[in-house]
Amino acid sequence: GAVVSQHPSWVICKSGTSVKIECRSLDFQATTMFWYRQFPKQSLMLMATSNEGSKATYEQGVEKDKFLINHASLTLSTLTVTSAHPEDSSFYICSARDNGFWNYEQYFGPGTRLTVT
Amino acid sequence: AQKVTQAQTEISVVEKEDVTLDCVYETRDTTYYLFWYKQPPSGELVFLIRRNSFDEQNEISGRYSWNFQKSTSSFNFTITASQVVDSAVYFCALSEANNQGGKLIFGQGTELSVKP
Numbered sequence: 001g002a003v004v005s006q007h008p009s010w011v012i013c014k015s016g017t018s019v020k021i022e023c024r025s026l027d028f029q030a031t032t033m034f035w036y037r038q039f040p041k042q043s044l045m046l047m048a049t050s051n052e053g054s055k056a057t058y059e060q061g062v063e064k065d066k067f068l069i070n071h072a073s074l075t076l077s078t079l080t081v082t083s084a085h086p087e088d089s090s091f092y093i094c095s096a097r098d099n100g101f102w103n104y105e106q107y108f109g110p111g112t113r114l115t116v117t
Numbered sequence: 118a119q120k121v122t123q124a125q126t127e128i129s130v131v132e133k134e135d136v137t138l139d140c141v142y143e144t145r146d147t148t149y150y151l152f153w154y155k156q157p158p159s160g161e162l163v164f165l166i167r168r169n170s171f172d173e174q175n176e177i178s179g180r181y182s183w184n185f186q187k188s189t190s191s192f193n194f195t196i197t198a199s200q201v202v203d204s205a206v207y208f209c210a211l212s213e214a215n216n217q218g219g220k221l222i223f224g225q226g227t228e229l230s231v232k233p
Contacts (some may be wrong), residue, residue, distance in 0.1 A: 108162040
C-alpha cells in the first residue's frame with residue numbers, strides 16, 4: 001500500500017525557535033497534501049491544504065506567517081512552525097492524496113509530536 | 118456546511134461484547150465520501166473504510182461492520198465480539214467531492230475502552 005512518512009517523529013524545541021516537519025509520499029506522487037493538528041484528547045483539525053507548485057490554502061484561524069508550508073515537489077511537503085511557543089505543542093499529522101486515484105484516496109503519515117519548552 | 122458528529126465521547130465495554138459507534142454527518146453535496154479511522158495510543162491513524170454517497174450497501178469485514186443510511190445521515194460502526202486490542206479512539210470523517218482536493222472533516226472521536 002501507499003506509504004507516507006514524516007520526519008521527525010518527535011521533537012522538543014525551545015520557545016522562540018523554529019521547527020521544520022517533513023511529509024513525504026514514498027511510492028506515489030501527491031499534488032495535494034494536507035496538514036492537520038491534534039491537541040490531546042481532541043480531534044484532528046485541518047490546518048492547511050498544500051498544493052505542489054503553488055501557495056498553500058490555510059483554514060480560518062490558522063496563521064500563515066507562523067505555519068509556513070512549502071510543497072516543492074510531488075513527494076515532499078514541509079511545515080515550519082516559526083517562533084514556536086508552548087501553545088504550539090501538539091501532534092501534527094500530514095496526509096497525501098494519490099494523484100493516481102480519482103476518488104480522493106489519501107494516506108496519512110505517522111505524525112510528529114512537537115513539544116515546545 | 119459540512120459537519121460530522123460523534124455524540125459518544127467515551128465507551129467502555131467488557132471483552133466479547135458488541136459495541137456500536139455512532140456517526141452523523143451534514144453536507145449539502147450529493148457526492149461525498151465517508152470514512153472511519155482508528156487511532157491507537159501510538160497516534161498513527163489506521164484507515165478502516167471509505168464509503169461513497171452512492172453506495173448504501175452495508176459492509177462487513179471480519180468483526181467490523183458498517184451501516185450507512187442516507188435517510189438519517191448516519192454511518193455507524195459496529196464491532197462484534199470486541200477485544201482488548203480494539204481499544205483506541207475512532208474517528209468518523211467526511212470528504213465532499215466539490216471541496217479542495219478532498220479535505221477531510223473529522224468528528225470529535227469516540228474513545229473505546231475494552232476491558233478484559
